[in-house]
Amino acid sequence: MKKMFYKYFPKIPILENVDIICGKANIKSRSRLDLAIIIFNNYANVAYVTTKSKTFAANIKWLKANKSISKVKVLMVNSGNANAYTGEQGYLNLKSLIKFLSYGFNCKNKEVIISSTGVIGEQLPINNIISTLNKFAENSIEKKNMNWESFARSIMTTDTFPKGIYKKTKIGNKEVKLIGIAKGSGMIAPDMATMLGYIFTDADLSSKLLQELLIEVNEKSFNSITVDSDMSTNDxxxxxxxxxxxxKVQTIKDKILDKFKKDLQWVATELAKKIVCDGEGATKIIEVNVLGAKSYSDAKNVALSIANSPLVKTAIAGEDANWGRIIMAIGKSKAKLEQNNISLKFGRNIVLNKGKLKKNYNEKPISEYLKKNEIRIEVDLNYGKFFSKVWTCDLTKKYIEINADYRS
Amino acid sequence: MKKMFYKYFPKIPILENVDIICGKANIKSRSRLDLAIIIFNNYANVAYVTTKSKTFAANIKWLKANKSISKVKVLMVNSGNANAYTGEQGYLNLKSLIKFLSYGFNCKNKEVIISSTGVIGEQLPINNIISTLNKFAENSIEKKNMNWESFARSIMTTDTFPKGIYKKTKIGNKEVKLIGIAKGSGMIAPDMATMLGYIFTDADLSSKLLQELLIEVNEKSFNSITVDSDMSTNDxxxxxxxxxxxxKVQTIKDKILDKFKKDLQWVATELAKKIVCDGEGATKIIEVNVLGAKSYSDAKNVALSIANSPLVKTAIAGEDANWGRIIMAIGKSKAKLEQNNISLKFGRNIVLNKGKLKKNYNEKPISEYLKKNEIRIEVDLNYGKFFSKVWTCDLTKKYIEINADYRS
Structure with a gap:
């Protein structure tokens, strides 16, 4: 990607009563930040959504077993090891970490949240983690490892840049902060992936409200991106x-929440797009817009069919205006449609108008357009009123390189 | 692929009363065989299955519109152009070819079948095709272009080798022939793909019986392979x-058909495997076996989830025993399962036994095993009685290379 807008890590202020501590616990093979804790000194309300994978990780099992978690004192995240498919031992390790943290921070077990990301099927190096957490407690951590950017770095695996976003917003006439941090590069698909996302606000919102807001923004951000159609065990x-x-917010429908909701959607969407931009081997971000579908699920189905098609993604990597592959991808979707109704554009360049190739169709401006880093595909099915927008990236040789020997 | 067993084109005898003529009509960019006709001088009974794509090609539209085709005099196949998404003009072109052939071979329009494969969205070079067909009629074709291997070559697009198979079999005590020819390399996915397959027999079978047999063998051959999960408009x-x-066969259940059915399944399966072996950029063929599922569709769902996962396919390309990715792919499937029941093997090497890592698990023999060209993955869900086997290939940089500039 030549223009690195999405790779920029903004200046993000610290939240009052929140401490960030990051360090190296030798979980990753090379010496890099791989362990972080966030301490909510006055507690935080919390809501979360997790992967739909049936081979979910130990920490997801814990969250499923403790459904009433709504208040939290500590968040711990490690990268380099997913603690997924680690059986009883993995679950015991998780529980001992939770006990250790709840004891250390004088809170309940259910006030600790742990996330893990990395290789599946290996046991956590629990001793390394505990001794690093002890160092955190001794407060011998360098200042530079105590900010949002180090947090974002600590949770990276195959990511090539830390991902953060900040938005000052308002509820009523009071200024509040929205901070988003995420990681993810491979195994990115709808319904979560190797994706971890954390959004923080200093606005006082109940965990019930947080949950409703999160579900609302999640669908059109983290659940609308795909890198390789693979779904992770840990998202x-x-x-x-x-x-x-x-x-004074009472319900999610309160008018005074409107600006906050809009900005929250922006934060979630921008974070999600950062993940796609860092899609393994990606050189382009692709926005797929599907209009005129019979239902929202039809629109999303077509959009994802295009966004997940290796043939579409390699064509765009090759800057090849091979629009036939988009037609193929539309054809294989499960949506109701009539092939002679389809209109298609790359950016502003019309290819098809209701099933007919544009008069005097000329490929050149499209080939020119495809040289950009941000590509927009617009499909109008002319078959209904519903719309969906998803993001993906191109598929390049670098993806293969990264994934053919990730662990070595 | 080092050992080229699947690339071998066997000696296939000509069928009595069947003529094959192949030639170059300049449909493909370079001068290669790209047009073939097969003439059934005494007619043939016929049955067929076609793509489920909603953006189906002109010839598929013709077949959908003429459901009663059961007897055929001429089969014409062209490669280099799919005549898909070519609108009214494309359909008129198709119909004029059908008329030309039915006139030339003195048969009805409905006794002509046309298949096309190649680029989507461009009009057929109809004049080139007609003038080449005229040359065919003049009989000025070289002998070397009148056999099964040239037919197999004529229908190739990104294929790297022609695909044919031959089996002598029996119905009762009478010897009959089974001949299979196919093409396909990219856009290969269940429910057909850029796949064309033709099976010929001299056994006297009604078109109804052919249809029943074809549907039966198709599910466990052509519908059980995937290269890139993309589905074509022309299959x-x-x-x-x-x-x-x-x-004396009356119904598909007649005992005297048993050997023929078994051999027909073998022909279809071997053809399908040849396609996977020629998967774009493939260096390995991967057989995925899923046992112990609650239903057949659950078994196939898990098998395809593994076989379509880019992360599994790149790990195998890298000969990396990263079994966690198989667990991930099982987890994202739609099947009912219990993660702690899963057993997993690479070839004969056990990794997991009912959810537990094998005692003293050692990665080395698996890394050794993954150096082979033919990899077998076995997953036992231990959750039911159903079984599915599918084939795929690894995902390499070469796939990207081929597809980032297919048309140039």
Whole structure:
């Protein structure tokens, strides 16, 4: 990607009463940040969504078993090891970490959340983690490892850049902060992937409200991206409220939440797009818009069919205006459609108009357009009123390189 | 692929009363065989299955519109152009070819079958095709272009080798022939792909019987392979009977058909495997066996989830025993399962036994095993009685290379 807009890590202020500590626990093979904790000194309300994978990791099992988690004192994240498919031992390791943290921070077990990301099927190096957490407690951590950017770095696996976003917003006339941090590069698909996302706000929102808001924004952000159609065992997105800035919000429909909701959607969407931009081997981000579908699920189905098609993604990597592959991908979707109704554009360049090739169709401006880093595909099925937008990246040799020897 | 067993084109005898003519009509960019006709001088009974794509090609539209085709005099196949998404003009072109052939061979329009494969969205070079067909009629074709291997070559697009198979079999005590020819390399996925398959027999079978047999063998052959999960607009498999060798078969359940059915399944499966072996950029063929599923569709769902996972396919390309990715792929399937029941083997090497890593698990023999060209993955869900076997290939940089600039 030549223009690195998405790779930029913005300046993000620290939240009051929130401490960040990051360090190296030798979980990753090379010496890199791989362990982080966030301490909510005055507790935070929390809501989360997790992977739909049936081979979910130990920490997801814990969350499924403890459904009533709504308040949290500590978040711990490690990268380099997913603690997934690690059986009883893996679950015991998770529980001992939770006990260790709840004891250390003087809270309940159910006030600790743990996320893991990395290789599947290997046991956590629990001793390394515990001794690093002890160092955290001794407060011998360098200042530079105590900010949002180090947190974002600590949770990276095959990511090539840390992902963060910040938005000042308002509830009523009170200014509140929205901070988003995420990681993810491979195994990115709808319904979560090797994706971890954390959104923090100082606005005082109940865990019930956080949950409703998260589900709402999640569908059109993290659940609308795909890198390789693979779904991970560990994905989760958490939404924390430090409860600092009070408000009078009663329900999600309160008008005074409107600006906050819009900005929250922006934060989630921009984070999601950063993940796609860092899609393994990606050189382009592709926005797929599907209009005129019979239902929302039909629209999304067609959009994902295009966004997941290796033939579409390699054509775009090759900057090849091979629009026939988009037609193929539309054809294989499960949506109701009539092939002679389809209109198709690359950016502003019309290819098809209701099933007919544009008069004097000329490939050149499209080939020119495909040289950009951000590609927009628009399909109008002319078959209904529903719309979906998803993001993906191109599929390049680098993807193969990264994935043919990730562990070595 | 080092050992080229699947690339071998066997000696296939000509069928009595069947003529094959192949030539170059300049449909493909370079001068290669790209047009073939097969003439059934005494007619053939025929049955076929076609793509489920909603953006199906002109010839598929013709077949859908003429459901009663059961007898055929001429089969024409062209490669280099799919005549898909070519609108009214494309359909007119198809119909004029059908008229030309039915006139030339003195048969009805409905006794002509046309298949096309190649680029989507461009009009057929109809004049080139007609003038080449005229040359065919003048009989000025070289002998070397009048056999099964040239037919197999004529229908190739990104294929790297022609695909044919031959089996002598029996119905009762009468010897009959089974001949299979196919093409396909990219856009290979269940429910057909850029796949064309033709099976010929001299056994006298009604078109109804051919249809029943074809549907039966198709599910566990052509519908059980995947290269890249993309589905084509043009796929079809046809089954022809020249009606030469008479028999007393009444129904598909007749015992005297047993050997023929078994051999027909073998022909279809071997053809399908040849396609996977020629999967774009493939260096390995991967057989995925899923046992112990709650239903057949659950078994196939898990098998395809593994076989379509880019992360599994790149790991195998890298000869990396990263079994966690198989667990991930099982987890993202739609099947009912319990993660702690899963057993997993690479070839004969056990990795997991009912959810537990094998005692003293050692990766080395598996890494050794993964150096082979033919890899077998066995997953036992231990959750039911159903079984599915599918084939795929590894995903390599070469796939990207081929597909990033297919048309140039």
């Amino acid at each position: 989760m997105v958490c939404f924390f409220s430090t409860r600092k800035i009070l408000n | 079809m498999v046809c089954f022809f009977s020249t009606r030469k060798i008479l028999n």
